[in-house]
Amino acid sequence: MRRMRRSLAAGLAALWAMVAPAVADTTLLNVSYDPTRELYEAFNAAFAAHFKTETGETVTVRMSHGGSGKQARAVIDGLKADVVTLALEADIDAIAEATGKIPANWRDRLPNHSAPYTSTIVFLVRKGNPQGIHDWPDLVKEGVEVITPNPKTSGGARWSYLAAWAYASEAFHGDEEAMRGFMGELFRHVPVLDTGARGATTTFVRRGIGDVLITWENEAFLALKELGPDKFEIVAPSISIKAEPPIALVDGNVDKAGTRQAAEAYLAYLYSPEGQRLVAKNFYRPAEPAFADNADMARFPHLKLVTIDDPLFGGWKKAQPAHFGNGGVFDQIYQPAR
Amino acid sequence: MAAELSGAPLRISRPVRRGRSATTEAPAVRVALVGLVFVFLGFFLMLPLVAVFVEALRGGISAYLAAIVEPDALAAIRLTLIVAAIAVPANMVFGVAAAWAVAKFEFKGKSLLVTLIDLPFSVSPVISGLVYVLLFGAQGFFGPFLDAHGVEIIFAVPGIVLATIFVTFPFVARELIPLMQEQGSGDEEAALSLGASGFTTFLLVTLPNVKWALLYGVLLCNARAMGEFGAVSVVSGHIRGLTNTMPLHVEILYNEYSFAAAFAVASLLALLALFTLALKTFLEWRFAGAIAAERAH
Numbered sequence: 203m204r205r206m207r208r209s210l211a212a213g214l215a216a217l218w219a220m221v222a223p224a225v226a227d228t229t230l231l232n233v234s235y236d237p238t239r240e241l242y243e244a245f246n247a248a249f250a251a252h253f254k255t256e257t258g259e260t261v262t263v264r265m266s267h268g269g270s271g272k273q274a275r276a277v278i279d280g281l282k283a284d285v286v287t288l289a290l291e292a293d294i295d296a297i298a299e300a301t302g303k304i305p306a307n308w309r310d311r312l313p314n315h316s317a318p319y320t321s322t323i324v325f326l327v328r329k330g331n332p333q334g335i336h337d338w339p340d341l342v343k344e345g346v347e348v349i350t351p352n353p354k355t356s357g358g359a360r361w362s363y364l365a366a367w368a369y370a371s372e373a374f375h376g377d378e379e380a381m382r383g384f385m386g387e388l389f390r391h392v393p394v395l396d397t398g399a400r401g402a403t404t405t406f407v408r409r410g411i412g413d414v415l416i417t418w419e420n421e422a423f424l425a426l427k428e429l430g431p432d433k434f435e436i437v438a439p440s441i442s443i444k445a446e447p448p449i450a451l452v453d454g455n456v457d458k459a460g461t462r463q464a465a466e467a468y469l470a471y472l473y474s475p476e477g478q479r480l481v482a483k484n485f486y487r488p489a490e491p492a493f494a495d496n497a498d499m500a501r502f503p504h505l506k507l508v509t510i511d512d513p514l515f516g517g518w519k520k521a522q523p524a525h526f527g528n529g530g531v532f533d534q535i536y537q538p539a540r
Numbered sequence: 541m542a543a544e545l546s547g548a549p550l551r552i553s554r555p556v557r558r559g560r561s562a563t564t565e566a567p568a569v570r571v572a573l574v575g576l577v578f579v580f581l582g583f584f585l586m587l588p589l590v591a592v593f594v595e596a597l598r599g600g601i602s603a604y605l606a607a608i609v610e611p612d613a614l615a616a617i618r619l620t621l622i623v624a625a626i627a628v629p630a631n632m633v634f635g636v637a638a639a640w641a642v643a644k645f646e647f648k649g650k651s652l653l654v655t656l657i658d659l660p661f662s663v664s665p666v667i668s669g670l671v672y673v674l675l676f677g678a679q680g681f682f683g684p685f686l687d688a689h690g691v692e693i694i695f696a697v698p699g700i701v702l703a704t705i706f707v708t709f710p711f712v713a714r715e716l717i718p719l720m721q722e723q724g725s726g727d728e729e730a731a732l733s734l735g736a737s738g739f740t741t742f743l744l745v746t747l748p749n750v751k752w753a754l755l756y757g758v759l760l761c762n763a764r765a766m767g768e769f770g771a772v773s774v775v776s777g778h779i780r781g782l783t784n785t786m787p788l789h790v791e792i793l794y795n796e797y798s799f800a801a802a803f804a805v806a807s808l809l810a811l812l813a814l815f816t817l818a819l820k821t822f823l824e825w826r827f828a829g830a831i832a833a834e835r836a837h
Contacts, residue, residue: 231779236795239795239796240796264779264780264781264782265779265780266777266778266779266780267778267792268778276695276777278678278679279673279677279678279679279680279694279695280676280677280678280679280683280687280694280695281694281695281777281779282692282695300679301678400795404794404795408799424797425797428797429797
């Protein structure tokens with residue numbers, strides 16, 4: 203009996219050793235969206251080394267990735283994020299409104315509207331560009347199949363949609379009727395609407411559906427790198443949108459966990475020369491191009507970019523309900539492909 | 541369910557008759573039917589299973605091992621084992637208690653209890669997960685109270701364990717109830733009349749009578765506990781190296797274009813399932829006599 207008890211105790215101790223995580227001095231949780239996985243894997247390692255030399259403390263940064271809206275919901279429901287790095291301003295606003303853990307003026311607390319990197323929307327086509335796709339009007343040519351996720355659920359897809367809208371506005375000189383006609387025609391060429399950017403990429407590259415994928419520039423570069431430059435090529439349209447994925451400190455959580463110092467250093471490091479270099483290396487456009495390697499910067503195509511604050515859109519607060527709200531423009535122009 | 545497949549029923553077909561009897565189909569029909577079943581099984585069960593292993597080993601054996609000893613993968617394996625180690629015994633205790641109550645006693649609300657036991661089977665796992673978020677999430681019923689006392693349930697190990705227990709709730713009880721009902725309470729009454737206490741009767745009479753069915757229930761429960769995706773996905777928070785179980789880790793790897801690594805971890809899950817199945821088959825073969833006796837009891 204005693205032997206049994208002893209082995210039971212040993213078993214419990216072993217179990218506990220497995221449950222208890224490796225204790226680091228500080229652990230931060232960065233709740234982010236899907237396509238940033240590779241960026242933060244590299245950045246976290248660099249930051250941990252930097253923090254160690256600066257303060258002598260060990261910091262471990264844990265990651266959680268998912269669709270931007272879903273991740274915001276998780277933080278609202280109690281996921282203990284120290285920092286959030288999401289795809290859309292509206293998602294961080296939602297956390298601020300629902301929990302009060304982030305002050306309403308969060309966008310003004312960090313440089314460049316709290317966006318240390320930006321990206322844009324480009325096309326990914328199959329090698330050799332068999333359908334001859336060079337710009338937006340080519341997407342609505344007879345027989346072209348377009349892959350893009352659902353703007354109702356995907357942050358990236360909203361940027362894609364708005365980029366197309368910006369093109370239509372320019373092409374049709376602001377004639378709303380014609381612009382809607384173009385958008386309706388565009389979405390008639392979409393055979394499936396995935397729920398997220400990564401899902402759409404997988405549909406295009408793995409399942410081989412569609413002739414062109416409208417996606418984040420960083421996502422297109424990554425697909426090229428991971429799956430082979432001999433299979434796909436990137437096409438930059440004549441006009442696109444400047445997407446600004448924002449970051450924020452979750453004050454309510456860091457003050458409770460006592461991680462404010464490390465979390466602030468973490469976000470600040472994104473703006474540092476090393477942070478900006480890693481940003482560019484991972485296919486995001488850095489806020490300070492001067493800090494990036496020239497070779498990395500040379501990869502980005504030059505194209506005309508409009509911003510969400512352009513009068514055409516009037517900022518997210520106006521564009522979101524007008525285009526993506528129930529009964530908004532997207533609902534009016536979209537009919538599932540037959 | 542598993543017990544019904546074994547032993548006695550198979551023996552009915554034993555007596556060989558010459559010529560066609562009224563209950564036997566023509567040989568051609570039999571061959572066609574059996575062939576059809578094998579083609580169907582091959583297509584829908586074997587082919588996907590083989591594909592998992594082929595994909596997993598595409599990058600070679602060293603890439604396969606590297607994917608499994610990677611820290612996040614190890615953490616996911618560890619978490620999956622911990623969750624199963626808590627959820628399975630909990631449901632074993634509950635399942636035996638519930639089956640005992642349902643099969644050996646008459647009480648009001650019994651049919652309601654049986655229906656409730658089946659609830660997790662009929663509810664979508666996503667809903668099961670969301671229910672816990674509604675209860676224990678920061679905006680949920682107990683959220684503010686838990687937060688004030690520093691208790692973490694959702695987006696931590698306890699939430700994952702709770703969700704897993706919920707979805708694997710019925711396995712043991714479902715396995716035991718029909719068998720115990722069939723056996724009746726004659727043995728227990730005999731033991732009690734000979735002066736055994738209630739607990740002794742349970743331990744020495746009831747439990748041994750159902751031990752094989754219990755084992756099946758536990759094996760099935762374990763397989764599901766390790767494989768659960770939907771409910772766990774909702775309450776996990778997807779923190780790498782902390783709250784990702786094996787099925788969640790497979791999805792993450794797949795989304796990161798690490799297809800070989802995704803299939804490597806998936807193959808581990810498949811191996812666990814195959815091992816469970818092999819164990820079950822072995823036990824059935826080795827103890828066929830004892831199992832048949834339990835059924836006939």
